[in-house]
Amino acid sequence: MKEKLFNILRxxxxxxxxxxxxxxxxxxxxxWDSLTHINLILAIEEEFEVNFSHDQIxxxxxxxxIVECLNENL
Amino acid sequence: MKERLLKYLFSKNAxxxxxxxxxxxxxxxxxxxxxxxxDRYDLFMKNxxxxxxxxVDAYLLMLEQMMIARLIFLRTGRxxxxxxxxxxxNVYSNKKVMRNYMLGLAxxxxxxxxxxxxxxxxxxxxxxxxxxxxxxxxxxGHGLFTLEFLDRIRDFETLDVIDIxxxxxxxxxxIIKTLKLECLKKVNxxxxxxxxxxxxxxxxxxxxxxxxxxxxxxLKMLKNVYRLLAAEGSFYxxxxxxxxxxxHVYLFNNVDEIRMLIKEAGFLISKELVVPSECKNWKExxxxxxxxxxxxxxxx
Numbered sequence: 001m002k003e004k005l006f007n008i009l010r011x012x013x014x015x016x017x018x019x020x021x022x023x024x025x026x027x028x029x030x031x032w033d034s035l036t037h038i039n040l041i042l043a044i045e046e047e048f049e050v051n052f053s054h055d056q057i058x059x060x061x062x063x064x065x066i067v068e069c070l071n072e073n074l
Numbered sequence: 075m076k077e078r079l080l081k082y083l084f085s086k087n088a089x090x091x092x093x094x095x096x097x098x099x100x101x102x103x104x105x106x107x108x109x110x111x112x113d114r115y116d117l118f119m120k121n122x123x124x125x126x127x128x129x130v131d132a133y134l135l136m137l138e139q140m141m142i143a144r145l146i147f148l149r150t151g152r153x154x155x156x157x158x159x160x161x162x163x164n165v166y167s168n169k170k171v172m173r174n175y176m177l178g179l180a181x182x183x184x185x186x187x188x189x190x191x192x193x194x195x196x197x198x199x200x201x202x203x204x205x206x207x208x209x210x211x212x213x214x215g216h217g218l219f220t221l222e223f224l225d226r227i228r229d230f231e232t233l234d235v236i237d238i239x240x241x242x243x244x245x246x247x248x249i250i251k252t253l254k255l256e257c258l259k260k261v262n263x264x265x266x267x268x269x270x271x272x273x274x275x276x277x278x279x280x281x282x283x284x285x286x287x288x289x290x291x292x293l294k295m296l297k298n299v300y301r302l303l304a305a306e307g308s309f310y311x312x313x314x315x316x317x318x319x320x321x322h323v324y325l326f327n328n329v330d331e332i333r334m335l336i337k338e339a340g341f342l343i344s345k346e347l348v349v350p351s352e353c354k355n356w357k358e359x360x361x362x363x364x365x366x367x368x369x370x371x372x373x374x
Binding site: 025026027030032033034035036037038039041042045051054057058 | 088089090092093137138141142144145148149352362364
């Protein structure tokens, strides 16, 4: 799952695979802005066929928190 | 106050920090006008017992609500609220929700590039207003457009402010009372639906900012404004396309749909401004359904 998420983050944020890791967040990736964040959530929902709740969306602030929220839905 | 506000905001939302800093970088006046606004708004905040942190929290909550609204919009192609009544029940009639929302929107005028440009367009156009004896504002919202009108138009006779939300009217009244007390006696606050509003005479100038997207039937609304506007009058309108929010109801898919409706209601477009919320080319703006702000000065 994490590998898939790394790939989605890399593709949506338009960064190299070396730039994404488990500590990734808007603080570590320059292109991870508000628009990228929305596209990221949509791409994850599509890939994993899940719909995040409003509460989960509010909690998704970093790669780690995205993994947590995704685990809750799988 | 500006430093305290930005420090707190940026510490809470790193994603948004980038957007705001980019906007400030491209438009240095934004930072200057933010400071000017906060220095003045401070008095209103003190009167209303609102701290800088509470103002930012209200803004952040609005950002979160807008992000959720955007996700719903991109998933379904529809705005989250299905009717004007639903928005009224969930937002306009709820004092706490509405107050937070209005505080957040007020701050967005100086933190969002597209909102800032629409606000500046309005301020500039006010300077060229020819007739402004009897004026009307439909949907005063956070009250900043009202305040700007009072700052720039000194020789008006009356300004009627009509809003469906008593919270909006209270905020606007509070702003005028605090920051423009000398004008208060010339301003009438009316809680009503503009579609049912029957004034005794027509208006020389009507402003209606960010209202059209909140109603079930925007053409009916525009036709009513046409009825209220005097023959030589001016009408300042703003609205938006592809701009989901918790209380937006009517979806304009593009700017041409807005222009068509304006013309169908009988208005002529004297001047207009179109500002997307992201710095992208038009192909990307359309394909990604990026929100677009629209402002126009209209005549009969």
